Amino acid sequence: MATLILIRHGQSIYNLENRFTGSLDIGLTALGAKEAQWAGQKLVGYTFDFAYTSTLKRAQESLRIILEEIHQNNIPIILDKALNERDYGSLQGLNKDETIAKYGLKQVEIWRRSYAIRPPNGESLEDTFKRTIPFYQHAIEPQLKLDQTILIVAHGNSLRALVMYLEHISPEHISNLNIPTGIPKKYVFDANLKVLQVNYL
Numbered sequence: 737m738a739t740l741i742l743i744r745h746g747q748s749i750y751n752l753e754n755r756f757t758g759s760l761d762i763g764l765t766a767l768g769a770k771e772a773q774w775a776g777q778k779l780v781g782y783t784f785d786f787a788y789t790s791t792l793k794r795a796q797e798s799l800r801i802i803l804e805e806i807h808q809n810n811i812p813i814i815l816d817k818a819l820n821e822r823d824y825g826s827l828q829g830l831n832k833d834e835t836i837a838k839y840g841l842k843q844v845e846i847w848r849r850s851y852a853i854r855p856p857n858g859e860s861l862e863d864t865f866k867r868t869i870p871f872y873q874h875a876i877e878p879q880l881k882l883d884q885t886i887l888i889v890a891h892g893n894s895l896r897a898l899v900m901y902l903e904h905i906s907p908e909h910i911s912n913l914n915i916p917t918g919i920p921k922k923y924v925f926d927a928n929l930k931v932l933q934v935n936y937l
């Protein structure tokens with residue numbers, strides 16, 4: 737049966753420092769690399785046909801560690817910026833607590849978790865959805881229709897957009913959904929790509 741595994745990259749240096757990361761190309765911490773290894777250990781027994789990741793090194797490095805753990809580094813890997821993290825614009829690099837102190841919790845929560853409102857000079861989740869989902873529909877859904885097993889290693893917000901699409905979550909409800917780093921989420925589909933099963937591994 738068609739199977740899709742989603743994994744958010746392991747902890748990055750900016751995750752650790754509590755900074756807005758977005759489209760900045762920030763590497764993993766030692767814990768982040770460990771998280772990727774643990775994610776790989778949960779995938780022993782799965783055989784992937786394709787892996788997809790973003791053009792950012794924290795996701796690519798996580799994918800490399802995961803595939804190494806399951807001895808599947810030789811599968812085709814597709815890198816695409818459609819899977820990149822949402823561009824946080826002028827907030828990128830800023831500490832999240834300092835930003836709250838400056839602009840207030842309410843404003844920062846709107847920038848971080850509203851669907852349609854953009855952070856200054858950045859992308860909203862809606863903007864992210866509009867690039868991530870067409871790519872998923874065009875590149876990945878046809879493979880799932882062939883009953884393949886696909887791995888996507890990406891980012892907090894590009895994965896929130898994907899989960900929104902896969903689980904039919906409304907813009908009102910998506911603000912409550914956060915994706916943990918390094919925990920594989922599994923979807924099993926029927927022949928029409930209706931989700932039959934969804935669970936964290």
Ligand SMILES: O=C(O)[C@@H](CO)OP(=O)(O)O
Pocket residue numbers: 751755756757758759821824848892893
């Ligand atoms: O900083 C970021 O790019 C993202 C993901 O780490 O943060 P947030 O969870 O605030 O959207």
